[in-house]
Each structure stands twice: as C-alpha cells, then as structure tokens.
Amino acid sequence: MTSLAARVAREFGSPALVVDLDVVERNVARLQAACDGVGVANRPHVKTHKSPVLARIQVDAGAKGITCQKLGEAEVMAQAGIDDILISYNILGTDKVGRLGRLLAGTRVSVCADNATVVAGLPEAGAIAGRPLGVLVECDTGRERAGVTTPEEAVALARDIAGREGLSFEGLLLYAPEDRIAQTQAFLDEILAGLRAYGLVPRIVSTGGTPNLRNLGRIRGATEHRSGTSIFNDRMMMACGAAALEDCALHVVATVVSRAAPDRGILDSGSKTLTSDTGGGLDGFGLIREYPQARIARFAEEHGFLDLSSSPEKPAVGEVVRVVPNHVCVTVNMHDCYVAVRGEEIVGEIPVAARGRLA
Amino acid sequence: MTSLAARVAREFGSPALVVDLDVVERNVARLQAACDGVGVANRPHVKTHKSPVLARIQVDAGAKGITCQKLGEAEVMAQAGIDDILISYNILGTDKVGRLGRLLAGTRVSVCADNATVVAGLPEAGAIAGRPLGVLVECDTGRERAGVTTPEEAVALARDIAGREGLSFEGLLLYAPEDRIAQTQAFLDEILAGLRAYGLVPRIVSTGGTPNLRNLGRIRGATEHRSGTSIFNDRMMMACGAAALEDCALHVVATVVSRAAPDRGILDSGSKTLTSDTGGGLDGFGLIREYPQARIARFAEEHGFLDLSSSPEKPAVGEVVRVVPNHVCVTVNMHDCYVAVRGEEIVGEIPVAARGRLA
Structure with missing residues (x-):
C-alpha cells in the first residue's frame, strides 16, 4: 500500500x-487535563498553529481563552469567533493601538506591557472600544527577553496602569526559565505584597511555555498557563x-x-x-x-x-x-x-x- | 522630519x-553590465524576490530569461508573462511533471536533472506540451549539493536525455564553489570533449551565484549566469x-x-x-x-x-x-x-x- x-x-x-488531528486531539486533551489537575486555567498560545480551526479544538476541550503574540493573529482569531484573547506582547504605535481598540470593541482582549511608554499609548484603545483594556505587567525572572526585572518596577507599572482611564490592571505575565521556579516564586510574592499595599489584586497571573508544563502547579498564585508547542510537539x-x-x-x-x-x-x-x-x-x-x-x-x-x-x-x-x-x-x-x-x-x-x- | x-x-x-527601487535598478543595471561585459547572458534567479514585477525590471534591463528554483515560482512568473524560464531543480513525481507539461505548453521552460530517475519521469512533460522539454545536466564541482560528480556521469546523463522522445539535451548547469574555478573548468572541458564524441553540443552552460560574479567570464564555455541575491544584497x-x-x-x-x-x-x-x-x-x-x-x-x-x-x-x-x-x-x-x-x-x-x- x-x-x-x-x-x-x-x-x-x-x-x-x-497535521495528524488524532494526535492533536490527544495532545490538547493532555494539556487540558494537566491544567485541570492543578486548578490552573489553560490559555494555549496560538502562535504555534495560527489556525482558528485548531484554536476551536482547544477551546472546545476546555481552554479558558487563547494567547496570541501579534495583533494580526488576534484579529484573525476574533474574526473566527474566538473570544478572550491575551496578546502577550508590548503593543506600540498609533496604528496598532487603533487596531487594538477596534478589536477590543467586539472581543475580550488584554495585552501586556513592560514599560511606561507602552502603557502611555494604550488608553487610546480603551477609548476607541468604549471599555477599559486589561493590561498585564510582563515580568522577567531570568530569561532576559522582555519584562520588568524587579518587583518594584512591576508594582510601579501596575499602579501606572491602574491609574489610567481606559485601562484596567489585569495581572502579571511570567515566562520563567524552567530551572528558576523558586526565584520566580520569590519575585512574584514580592510583587503581590507590593500590590496589596496599594489595594491592587491581579485577576490573572499567567505562566508560560511547554517545557514549563513540568512546573505546572508549582508557582503559588499562578492562575493560568500559556502553552503553544504542546499541540504539535517537535524535536x-x-x-x-x-x-x-x-x-x-x-x-x-x-x-x-x-x-x-x-x-x-x-x-x-x-x-x-x-x-x-x-x-x-x-x-x-x-x-x-x-x-x-x-x-x-x-x-x-x-x-x-x-x-x-x-x-x-x-x-x-x-x-x-x-x-x-x-x-x-x-x-x-x-x-x-x-x-x-x-x-x-x-x-x-x-x-x-x-x-x-x-x- | x-x-x-x-x-x-x-x-x-x-x-x-x-525595497528601495532606486537601489534595485542600480543593482540590476550593474549585473546586466557585468554579464554584457564578458558576453555571458544574464538569467537572474527569482527565488530571491519571488515577484514578477521585479523580474520584469530584470528582463527589461536585458536579462535573457529567468531562473526559478521551484515549479510554483515558474508558474507565477509565466502567468505574469515572463518567458524563457530555467528551473534549476530536479522535478520529480507525476503531479509535478504534469504541471511542468502544462507550463511548457505555453512558455519556454527548461529544467535540470542529476539522475536517471528524474530523467525517466520528464518525457511525460514533453508529451503533455506537444514539444520537447529542454533538460540540463546538473554538475557538482565541489559544493556537494545536487549534481553529478564525474564528467562520465554527465555525459551518460546527457546521452540519456538526448535519446528520449519528448526531451532535448539543453546543456549543463554548474554552481562552482568560488575558489574552484580551475577544477570546474577542467570538469567542464572533459564533459565537452565527451559530448563531442557523441555529437552532442550544449546550447546552455549555466554558472551561478552572486559571489561568483567575481569569476564571471573566467569559465571558458559558459554561456549564461544565474545571480539571485545581487538584486537586493545583504549582510x-x-x-x-x-x-x-x-x-x-x-x-x-x-x-x-x-x-x-x-x-x-x-x-x-x-x-x-x-x-x-x-x-x-x-x-x-x-x-x-x-x-x-x-x-x-x-x-x-x-x-x-x-x-x-x-x-x-x-x-x-x-x-x-x-x-x-x-x-x-x-x-x-x-x-x-x-x-x-x-x-x-x-x-x-x-x-x-x-x-x-x-x-
């Protein structure tokens, strides 16, 4: 044959x-079960597959929403009826903020930010949508990519967000190196204490990464997880x-x-x-x-x-x-x-x- | 401002x-002048830009035709009216050979081959088109990619091509390492002598590579050159x-x-x-x-x-x-x-x- x-x-x-959909469905179910098992919401990262058809399989299996890395991905997903989208990226520039506002008008969407310049540009999106844009503070606990590098900066940025009309402070975005869970916990605890002093409570504490699924449930205070690659896997x-x-x-x-x-x-x-x-x-x-x-x-x-x-x-x-x-x-x-x-x-x-x- | x-x-x-079209036009003119200066036809490789608009600039500046690396590229170029296309790749499989035949029906197109399995599949394209498909023998003089590795193999494959209904032996495709011009010349000379013994004459001897523009005119018997990157350049x-x-x-x-x-x-x-x-x-x-x-x-x-x-x-x-x-x-x-x-x-x-x- x-x-x-x-x-x-x-x-x-x-x-x-x-793509083998039988294997996809097994992988999606395994991720959902892992998240359910530790009481963390599943918000898979669709940058891996870029397909609303596959996102729908994830949502139908129990995902709370999805994660996107670009506004363009979120636009395609929203147009296909996928709701509750976290864009885990600094969105910058009047053109992008305008698109974000139009997206927010019809879809639950939040973004992250790691600096005051980005935060200062975002209220316009809330103004366009006529409802506040949720913003998470991106935190760096060792990956040295984006993210504030101290709990003090995180708290200051959260206060900046919470203080602006058109924005709401939504929570914290983490992408911990797989071998730095203790340090990440300490960093997070310090932020949470700092936020409490100002009466701020994160609705979302998001962790990320397929390799970090082995750490799922090990960060106290985490409410949801972003895993992209696990839908397909690779070498x-x-x-x-x-x-x-x-x-x-x-x-x-x-x-x-x-x-x-x-x-x-x-x-x-x-x-x-x-x-x-x-x-x-x-x-x-x-x-x-x-x-x-x-x-x-x-x-x-x-x-x-x-x-x-x-x-x-x-x-x-x-x-x-x-x-x-x-x-x-x-x-x-x-x-x-x-x-x-x-x-x-x-x-x-x-x-x-x-x-x-x-x- | x-x-x-x-x-x-x-x-x-x-x-x-x-893309800065002013710089493109300068680069295109420079390549054409270099080819004209040594009497070698210019057949730029469109894999770099994948745009019929930019291919047209190259043809209008004097290019004899174009080179493609995939059948799909050639189909797009032909549909836009670009004629005389060399596909510098082994085309294999009944689906692709069928597409090649339909392409050949309306456009001058030739391909290359480095093995008898590929050659054996190609006559069907000529049969579909109702005219012979030109085939070049791809030769390897040190890059260890595709290409026959001895002059004897090249001659044998040329004879195989020339002996098949639906195919015509079109010539030789070289992609010499930049520092192996003397060895490439010796390899080519030996093939040419071998072909003469069977009354075979290559219509095309094609050299390639933007870095090899410094060797343009240094291979006796070369009739045309494929340069892709020179239209844009890069690091x-x-x-x-x-x-x-x-x-x-x-x-x-x-x-x-x-x-x-x-x-x-x-x-x-x-x-x-x-x-x-x-x-x-x-x-x-x-x-x-x-x-x-x-x-x-x-x-x-x-x-x-x-x-x-x-x-x-x-x-x-x-x-x-x-x-x-x-x-x-x-x-x-x-x-x-x-x-x-x-x-x-x-x-x-x-x-x-x-x-x-x-x-």
Whole structure:
C-alpha cells in the first residue's frame, strides 16, 4: 500500500505540511487535563498553529481563552469567533493601538506591557472600544527577553496602569526559565505584597511555555498557563523530555530528489520549508521518521543536505519521507496550509489563516 | 522630519519589508553590465524576490530569461508573462511533471536533472506540451549539493536525455564553489570533449551565484549566469565583498518595543520575520543601519534580542529602525508584500507573489 506520505505528496505536492488531528486531539486533551489537575486555567498560545480551526479544538476541550503574540493573529482569531484573547506582547504605535481598540470593541482582549511608554499609548484603545483594556505587567525572572526585572518596577507599572482611564490592571505575565521556579516564586510574592499595599489584586497571573508544563502547579498564585508547542510537539520538545515521538502531530512530507553520492542525498525541503532554526543547538535540522539515523546536516533554500553515512538503510530518489521539525512554531509559519490527516487517512486541508498577518 | 522607516511603520505596520527601487535598478543595471561585459547572458534567479514585477525590471534591463528554483515560482512568473524560464531543480513525481507539461505548453521552460530517475519521469512533460522539454545536466564541482560528480556521469546523463522522445539535451548547469574555478573548468572541458564524441553540443552552460560574479567570464564555455541575491544584497554579500552597504536595497523596518535593561532591548522582529539564518556564520542576525554597533544577538519568534553594550547610542522604546538581513532570499520568503520606496518616498506595494507556492 502506498504510504500516507507518498499519497500526500501526490495529491498536495511535496513538500507539504501535515497535521495528524488524532494526535492533536490527544495532545490538547493532555494539556487540558494537566491544567485541570492543578486548578490552573489553560490559555494555549496560538502562535504555534495560527489556525482558528485548531484554536476551536482547544477551546472546545476546555481552554479558558487563547494567547496570541501579534495583533494580526488576534484579529484573525476574533474574526473566527474566538473570544478572550491575551496578546502577550508590548503593543506600540498609533496604528496598532487603533487596531487594538477596534478589536477590543467586539472581543475580550488584554495585552501586556513592560514599560511606561507602552502603557502611555494604550488608553487610546480603551477609548476607541468604549471599555477599559486589561493590561498585564510582563515580568522577567531570568530569561532576559522582555519584562520588568524587579518587583518594584512591576508594582510601579501596575499602579501606572491602574491609574489610567481606559485601562484596567489585569495581572502579571511570567515566562520563567524552567530551572528558576523558586526565584520566580520569590519575585512574584514580592510583587503581590507590593500590590496589596496599594489595594491592587491581579485577576490573572499567567505562566508560560511547554517545557514549563513540568512546573505546572508549582508557582503559588499562578492562575493560568500559556502553552503553544504542546499541540504539535517537535524535536525540541523531545529533547527536553516534554514529548515522545508518538506525541508529534506535525510533519513535513518531503521527497528525496538527488542521491549524487553513496552517503549523501538531497531532500526537497530546505530553509524555506523547515527554517534554519537549530532548536537551541540540536544536531541537524529535523528527524526523518523513516530514516532516524539519517542526518539533515545543512540547508540551502530548497535543499536539505542528507548525511546518510550513519544510516544503515538509505532512501532512493523519489522516496517520500516524513520529517519532524526542530521547531514547529517557525515551520508552520512558512506554510499557507496544513494537510489534515487522521492516522493513515487524509481528511482535508486547514489554512494557516493567521500566517503573514501584520504584527 | 519623520524618518522613512517611521512613516512605513505607521502606514504599513511594523515589522515591514521595504525595497528601495532606486537601489534595485542600480543593482540590476550593474549585473546586466557585468554579464554584457564578458558576453555571458544574464538569467537572474527569482527565488530571491519571488515577484514578477521585479523580474520584469530584470528582463527589461536585458536579462535573457529567468531562473526559478521551484515549479510554483515558474508558474507565477509565466502567468505574469515572463518567458524563457530555467528551473534549476530536479522535478520529480507525476503531479509535478504534469504541471511542468502544462507550463511548457505555453512558455519556454527548461529544467535540470542529476539522475536517471528524474530523467525517466520528464518525457511525460514533453508529451503533455506537444514539444520537447529542454533538460540540463546538473554538475557538482565541489559544493556537494545536487549534481553529478564525474564528467562520465554527465555525459551518460546527457546521452540519456538526448535519446528520449519528448526531451532535448539543453546543456549543463554548474554552481562552482568560488575558489574552484580551475577544477570546474577542467570538469567542464572533459564533459565537452565527451559530448563531442557523441555529437552532442550544449546550447546552455549555466554558472551561478552572486559571489561568483567575481569569476564571471573566467569559465571558458559558459554561456549564461544565474545571480539571485545581487538584486537586493545583504549582510552575506557584504561579508564576501560582493556588495557595499549602499548596494543593499532591502530592509526590514522594525520597532524597539522593550528596553528592560540599560544594555539590552527587544525589536519586534524575530525568527518569524528575519529567519534564524546565520548567513554562513555571521555575527548576529542583521545589521541595524541606525545603530551599526548594536548586535541582534538572538531571536525568539517575535523578539529580536538587542545587545546594546557596544553601541554608544541606544534606541528608545518606540524607535523605528531599518535592519539589513543576513540573507535576503529567506527573509523575503517570510513576507507577503514589499513596501516599495524610492529614496525617502513611499511609492507603493509589491506582492511577493510566488511566496508559499507549491514546490
């Protein structure tokens, strides 16, 4: 019988982005159960899949709402009827604040901020919507990305938010390094004490990250969690122990197009298909399920360089394989459409509807 | 006066992909003059820009035709009236060969092949089109990507092509490492001698690469050249001496959204905007024109981590900057549209029409 991968390639072309909805549903249920188990609300991050169809599966399974990383993602989700959206990003500039206000007029939406410049621009969104915009203070407990770096700054920014017409202080956004839970707890406790002194209570304390699911329930005061990658999983999640191979719902179907020497070959999927994301230092650029010892050693834009020297079996030209990406979030972002399957059956197509949208 | 970058961000959002058509036209003219100067036809590679509008500028400046890396790119270009298309890739599978045949029916198109499996599938395209498909033999002289690795294989594959109804032997495709011109010449000479013994003459001997423009005219027998990146240039081209900063026609307009500590900040452009392509080992993920000593140290999906420790001036939250990408070809592929400018003036939008197309 022709393999699923070969049928996908024949019907939809190669390379193709394939999602197994059976595995998705298992992954979604597992995340929801983990959140339910510790009494933390589930607010999955849709930056991973960028699809209202998949967001709906998450909400129907019990998610309280969703997280977006860009305003454009939130607009697409809201238009599809997804409500209660947290945009975990500093929204800045009159154009974006205007869009945010129009979004807020019809959808429950909150944003985060880590500085006073951003906070000062946000009231206009509340004014446009005719109701206050909820704002969370983004806190950094060691990742050194965005986020205020001291509890004092967090409290000051919360007071700034609470004091502005058009805004309401909604809570705190955390994205703790996985090995800094104690420090994050101390940081959070200090903020909470500081806020109490001013009569401020966070409605939301949001934690984040699929690798941090192992810490779920370990931060006292956390009310909800943002997990993106767990809907699909990938080589990064396998490497950090957050998933097994059978939990990987997303593949790139790719074809071997050249075997110019005994120990090497070329896949028709390169950096424009899988991206050159190393997944934080993984060896190679993806896992070929049919040839797990073949190494995707490097990329040109449309060429995946296969090192077959350690692979006892070697694929022939024309063979179609499934690649587990290093990092699904960036891989999905390269594609306009998923081919949806259930096990060995092709069941349809799902647009990556929020891809390429304005920030 | 408000900077161009800030006006782009306000009118089109941030991040945005910006192309300066004045610089494009200079770059296109320079490439054409270089090819004309040594009597080699210019067949620019449109994988870089994926836009029929920009391909038309190249053809109007004197390009003989264009090069595509995917069938989907060629389909978009042909639909826009661009003729004489070389697809520098092994086309494989009945679906793709069928599309190729339908394309060939209305457009001059040739492909390359490096193995007998691919060659055996191609005659169907000629049969569909009702005229022979030109096929070039892809040769590898050291890059170890695709391509036959010996002159004997090249001659054998050329004979295979020439002997099949529905195909015509069109020539040879080279992509020599920049420092292997003598070896490439020897390889080519041996193929040409071998072909002569069978009465075969290549109509096309195609060389490739923007860095190889410094070798233009140095391979005897080459008839045309494929250069992609030179239309825009980037940090890779600056690093290898193929371009200067003023030759860079493409920028990502990005906004500083966080400055959580004195020596760091966050740009609203991460791996989903600029890609995690290191440009072959460049330091950092792009050059900020306004802050050349700021380092884009790493990426999250929508976060560019700025290390400002070596930058005497440091941007404030809300400041809009222009980033020269490490690698323009993969950066363009992330976007659906260019904002076109001429100097300080915004002149319109150009769709990245061939992005996201089927291979």
